[in-house]
Amino acid sequence: MQLLNQDLNQKIQEIEDQHSSGVYAKKPIALVRGKGTRVWDANGREYLDCSTGMGVALLGHSNEYVVRAITEQAQKLLTCPDGHFYNDARAGLIEKLMEVAPKSLNRIFLCNTGTEAVEAALKFARAFTGKPGIIATMRSFHGRTLGALSVTWNPKYREPFEPLLPKTSFVPYGNLEKLEAAITDETAAIILEPVQGESGVHVPPPGYLSAVRKLCSDKGILLILDEIQTGFGRTGKFFACEHSSIEPDIMCISKAMGGGVPIGAILTRDEIQLDKAQHGSTFGGNPLACAAARAAITYIQEKNLLSKARENGAYFLEKLKTFEGKGPVREARGLGLMLGLELKEKSAPYLMKLIDHGILALSAGPTVIRFLPPLEITRGEIDQVIQALQPVLNS
Ligand SMILES: Cc1ncc(COP(=O)(O)O)c(C=O)c1O
Incomplete structure (x- = not known):
């Protein structure tokens, strides 16, 4: 596949959309690389990933232990x-x-x-x-x-x-x-x-x-x-x-x-x-x-990730709770790093606005923004999500 187009995101989307079965409603970006809590699109734009491939990249993208293990196994x-x-x-x-x-x-x-x-x-x-x-x-x-x-x-x-x-x-x-x-x-x-x-x-x-x-x-x-x-x-x-x-x-x-x-x-x-x-x-x-x-x-x-999930999850939830009852937000809830922010209206437009702020999150049901970040998300990164949510929820 030759992708010499200036906007690689768009070119990749065109190829997929032309032949897709149509069952998926995708976000308009093509992700081509990931490391830890971050992913990058085909045009080099960086995102903080709280969607983790629907909860898969719990240990971060291209986790070093996993990459080493599959590289060695592939040769065997x-x-x-x-x-x-x-x-x-x-x-x-x-x-x-x-x-x-x-x-x-x-x-x-x-x-x-x-x-x-x-x-x-x-x-x-x-x-x-x-x-x-x-x-x-x-x-x-x-x-x-x-x-x-x-x-x-x-x-x-x-x-x-x-x-x-x-x-x-x-x-x-x-x-x-x-x-x-x-x-x-x-x-x-x-x-x-x-x-x-x-x-x-x-x-x-x-x-x-x-x-x-x-x-x-x-x-x-x-x-x-x-x-x-x-x-x-x-x-x-x-x-x-x-x-x-x-x-x-x-x-x-x-x-x-x-x-x-x-x-x-x-x-x-x-x-x-x-x-x-x-x-x-x-x-x-x-x-x-x-x-x-x-x-x-x-x-x-x-890496003792269970305690990280508990501590960072509690911190993230506490921050999300500050939005409760304000603007479109009804409730924040969750356990560990499985978190949801329930809105009084559809969450899809808010997810798109979060993408504009460099944050990937998921929907859950029609009205919930779901966060499934890697367990090693830092407090600074959680603050980054909260800072992005402020203008998004007020817009
Ligand atoms: C609780 C639960 N069960 C089952 C599934 C289905 O998993 P898969 O998409 O790998 O078939 C999912 C996927 O989101 C899930 O969250």
Whole structure:
């Protein structure tokens, strides 16, 4: 591809738009480079990245540990199917993951994306219990493939593809009574996010997750926690379920897991297993992604990133709270470095204005500006975001 045009951003956009399937509404910049908390567009303009590829670049862009690990692994072995052979990079990741995973989750199925992890969770839950029913929560987001979509709330995403999985139902997030009432003899599992991300950064009421855990144990149904967005330190603990001192029966992980390289997985309790060949993946557990994920976990451990997420998250939230009730702002909320600023109106125009100020953030639901910065964002950089928000919110 020859890009001799003066405005490289525009040229790249034209090529993508000409052939795109049309499912994405992208921001009008082409990102070509990243380092730490910063990314650069094709014209050399720098941005502070609080969007991190939808929460993926939690350890910063082109993280040194991850880059070294994948460079070394690429020279050794790129492909080795989990379904056929054992592999040292995969074993290395599994060992590392077991250091940080909830203690009761000692089995793993490796895949490539978040939605695949949710698909696996649903299949394992259904096969293990012999029951078809799954209860999900209103405002949930679990992915776009047909199984994950069946437990995703937003009717705009779901309805064009119905009929989806039968025997799925939705209950209000945070409401234990409604959840209990929805359980039937056919219920295999409940799936929920420990903090709802995509629908607007909703932190559950205190005690909710531990009450759900108890309810599942009492009723003999499985608890599936979707930690795809909350995992790997995003909320200030390695996994968000640790804030409630609970362990699920199945946990879905992905996004930040590979430090930028696609990987996903489910972790399950020892007895939750399928028969041979009941599930599988060509790329799942490939050495390149496993080497990246092992390096990512090592980096989080060695750099003590969990306390950084807690401290910087508290600082960021405190600053965001100063906007509450002013101008278009309704509320600031979040946990660790998973933060949302709810507006009284649509957030999309504000996100565009933030780009003009050199800040990348995300929407969450129609009215929330979501910040998912790298865990190593500094206080100075948080101040930079707050300074940019002032004119943006007042404009
Ligand atoms: C909680 C949650 N689950 C599942 C997914 C789907 O992940 P992916 O886009 O990798 O399929 C996402 C993606 O945003 C998510 O936030």
